[in-house]
Amino acid sequence: MDMDHTVQSNEDQQDTDLEDQNRDQDQDQHGFHTAQAAVIIDNEFQQHESVESSGQGPTNKSQHRHDLSVLHNPIPFVAEMRKTLFHVSHPIELKVEEFHRYWPYVDNIWVRQHRGAAAGADKSGNKAIVDYYGCRLQRATYTPPSRKDGVSEQHDEQPQRKRRIRQGGTCRARLKIFKQEGLVACYRVQRVGDQEHSHDLDYIDKLKRNTVIMDIARSEVMKGFIPSSVLTVLQEDMAKLEAVGGKFLTRNDVRNASQRWRLSYGGKLDVHPSYRYNTNNDLSAGRNTPVEQAIKAPLSQQLSVQSTSLQPLPADTLFFPTALSESLTSHLPNSEQPRRSNHLPFITLTYASSLDSFLSLGPTIPTPISGPLSKAMTHHLRANHDAILIGVGTAIADNPTLNCRIAGAGGYGGLGWSSQPRPVIIDPSARWEVNYTSKILTAARDGRGKGPWIVIAPGAFPNQTQIDLLTAHGGKYITLSSIDACHRFSWEDIFQLLAQENIKSVMIEGGAAVINDLLHKQNRTLIDAVIITLAPMFLGGGGVAVGLPRCMNPETGRIVPALRFADVKWLPMDEDVVMCGRICDEAEQSVI
Ligand SMILES: NC(=O)C1=CN([C@@H]2O[C@H](COP(=O)(O)OP(=O)(O)OC[C@H]3O[C@@H](n4cnc5c(N)ncnc54)[C@H](O)[C@@H]3O)[C@@H](O)[C@H]2O)C=CC1
């Protein structure tokens, strides 16, 4: 039997009928599970057994027992993530723990079909596995023999169960889930083809409950509570139940969640205190009965309280006020402002300077210039760009992290690598000796940043250890072939290269050589926005300076300012001030 067939059989075993109110018998006795492409509603208890024993799902469900506490303290973004993982309108990268946290909430939607041929290992030995999924409604409708001819071929001795047949073969939505193992393990979830679901999320939630809902129901029944009482307690806060996908939970679902346990349980079944209150007060027991807060029994008495396994925010988390972020919007990549070029990424030039125009005390001396608020502003900028670019001088001098540490970014309370820019280092000779302890790699390993891309020239040969190290951290060396006689790349080529890598916005952070080169007349037309922090300090002679050569009007022979910005905004940020501006076009400049 090939693997596809095995998976299909397991899936079929999961699809059984919840409609039968009197089903206390093991389903196998009825022989309902052998058919291909069954489309009947599910028996969750069997689902757990079959998936766990198959060991093939992306989620090891035995690690994911959920109880009432996950309903009352839902994991962050659960409703949003259910929608995101339903539509998958763009590729989603999640850390392994995040994937396993959310997948049980959507495993009613997607059914694993087969493992892709791409499984294997990359050059660094990182394993990669691809699994293909289809929407549950993709499978063709299965009609049991008894339905086809009105006579049961196999079970005419057995009492016939009422079974609801749903229409299968109606939805063509498909997914592939790519699991990358190694130092920076992650799951990448993306659509296969362009077929949308043929139905909405409610439709599938109505057909089948997800693992989390059934786990919660099971955990309550197994405490000895009757299904009606469990349903009442789960429905006390319908908004929370809906958020986790339980809008259509029924008493029969609860019954089925642990029917085997109920069969063997010899003890007395009980009800929750709130259920007793409802029934005593002649409220419709077990049906959508929100209990008045003032008089219901405290839920804490009913819960075995478990906190979610979410990490606290790292100590270096930064916060940036919304009002200030709104003031910056007009100079950020997604603003309405016209772009310098449509085929290149949006380019923002940004740095922090002293009043005497220095970026640091000396080429090898990392120098804090920004105050806490303007530093947070820099990280807000990092969050708003796809990539952050520095010259190799800065990489060597500062050993920077180059991540985004704003609360809500990936690794700082956010999911996956959201808002984390890709660090890009211009290093034609591969001078930077990246190693395991480099801060950039440490951040990538910890899920607080992305692995760097290092742009090198054709003659540069980083050693194999460095190549492997970068790959293992999700980074890479990229060779840019067009280098001039002075061993310099053209900025247009660099940005073109990044555009080819699907980078749509780049924040240029420094250092001085990079900034000065880009502000030069021949390159500045590539810049879309300039955001400069000015701190109230003189660093004194010997620092690394930003400056432009003297400029002369060729017609008048008069010395003129080298550059004046347009569309300028000054934003005070505590003791610092931040200037946002744009480069004037050539005609405007010549008037100055
Ligand atoms: N205050 C601030 O906002 C910042 C300060 N810095 C400071 O700047 C200093 C480093 O600045 P620099 O020494 O000027 O180094 P840099 O970071 O500008 O790197 C210069 C090197 O990058 C490579 N490079 C740059 N442009 C290139 C091109 N077009 N083609 C090929 N290669 C190119 C070359 O190897 C060049 O030697 C450090 O002290 C650092 O702390 C750096 C960034 C921001």
Ligand SMILES: Nc1nc(O)c(N)c(N[C@@H]2O[C@H](COP(=O)(O)O)[C@@H](O)[C@H]2O)n1
């Ligand atoms: N905005 C800003 N203000 C300063 O005072 C700075 N010294 C810098 N330096 C830049 O930030 C990099 C350090 O980043 P991490 O904190 O390590 O992520 C440094 O390499 C410069 O590019 N910037």
